[in-house]
Amino acid sequence: xxxxxxxxxxxxxxxxxxxxxxxxxxxxxxxxxxxxxxxxxxxxxxxxxxxxxxxxxxxxxxxxxxxxxxxxxxxxxxxxxxxxxxxxxxxxxxxxxxxxxxxxxxxxxxxxxxxxxxxxxxxxxxxxxxxxxxxxxxxxxxxxxxxxxxxxxxxxxxxxxxxxxxxxxxxxxxxxxxxxxxxxxx
Amino acid sequence: xxxxxxxxxxxxxxxxxxxxxxxxxxxxxxxxxxxxxxxxxxxxxxxxxxxxxxxxxxxxxxxxxxxxxxxxxxxxxxxxxxxxxxxxxxxxxxxxxxxxxxxxxxxxxxxxxxxxxxxxxxxxxxx
Numbered sequence: 600x601x602x603x604x605x606x607x608x609x610x611x612x613x614x615x616x617x618x619x620x621x622x623x624x625x626x627x628x629x630x631x632x633x634x635x636x637x638x639x640x641x642x643x644x645x646x647x648x649x650x651x652x653x654x655x656x657x658x659x660x661x662x663x664x665x666x667x668x669x670x671x672x673x674x675x676x677x678x679x680x681x682x683x684x685x686x687x688x689x690x691x692x693x694x695x696x697x698x699x700x701x702x703x704x705x706x707x708x709x710x711x712x713x714x715x716x717x718x719x720x721x722x723x724x725x726x727x728x729x730x731x732x733x734x735x736x737x738x739x740x741x742x743x744x745x746x747x748x749x750x751x752x753x754x755x756x757x758x759x760x761x762x763x764x765x766x767x768x769x770x771x772x773x774x775x776x777x778x779x780x781x782x783x784x785x
Numbered sequence: 786x787x788x789x790x791x792x793x794x795x796x797x798x799x800x801x802x803x804x805x806x807x808x809x810x811x812x813x814x815x816x817x818x819x820x821x822x823x824x825x826x827x828x829x830x831x832x833x834x835x836x837x838x839x840x841x842x843x844x845x846x847x848x849x850x851x852x853x854x855x856x857x858x859x860x861x862x863x864x865x866x867x868x869x870x871x872x873x874x875x876x877x878x879x880x881x882x883x884x885x886x887x888x889x890x891x892x893x894x895x896x897x898x899x900x901x902x903x904x905x906x907x908x909x910x911x912x
Binding site: 600601602604606607608609610611629635636637638639640661666668669670671672674675676677678680694695697698700766767770771773774777778780781784 | 819820821822823850851852853854856857859860861863865866867885887896898899900901902903904905906907908909910911
């Protein structure tokens with residue numbers, strides 16, 4: 600359960616995507632610990648309320664988030680945070696994106712339009728990202744170029760096919776992201 | 786005298802309002818205890834600490850045997866992340882825990898660090 604005593608550097612990568620896209624499965628397939636869950640309260644402004652008093656009407660919601668851990672060397676541990684891609688969680692995004700190496704954006708080729716709000720958040724918080732196109736049993740395998748076009752991605756953004764249940768496939772998606780991050784430091 | 790039992794801890798959390806658990810303290814600034822900040826108890830801290838709330842004691846005991854991230858502390862204690870941050874601030878002020886802050890965000894991400902992450906992933910998954 601505990602980290603090796605020499606581990607001194609914690610880094611994080613966000614695994615983001617819309618509800619049901621496979622974030623927790625992805626984390627579970629490569630985490631060295633059983634995926635864990637944090638609960639936290641966020642406040643959100645109510646929408647469509649004309650406020651004249653100067654005190655915004657806010658409600659509090661509890662958000663559960665799953666995460667996993669990978670010890671990568673004697674010194675380095677990587678945390679993977681499954682991050683919900685809704686606008687109303689932007690308060691959490693602020694903290695999560697701070698210091699993050701980058702983001703792996705999981706998309707479902709059958710529900711590509713649901714990924715637009717997610718990409719908006721990733722770009723707004725300045726995260727470098729790669730796209731993992733999840734394929735489930737029975738889903739037709741879309742050409743990655745079509746996904747790229749549909750999502751209107753920058754030319755250098757990597758798009759990889761990924762089976763989130765498969766450890767090697769999930770790891771390959773992460774490796775693609777880290778290679779992309781490295782290419783940007785040249 | 787040991788007066789904390791797991792049974793008591795189980796009962797306390799759900800019934801006591803959060804502001805009581807945290808003794809009315811407010812949240813420390815977010816960056817002080819990011820979820821990837823690593824935390825461990827100082828040696829002998831558990832024996833030295835006498836007047837802790839059951840929840841603070843629970844956190845301290847959890848990190849008595851090694852380092853865990855703030856996120857893991859919250860997950861294992863089933864306490865909300867915000868409460869864990871406040872409890873950790875209290876424990877650190879009392880000299881009971883030490884922390885290792887995450888790497889600050891640089892203008893450009895450190896190439897050496899990224900290479901180490903890449904090597905680690907490749908070694909681990911044989912890719």
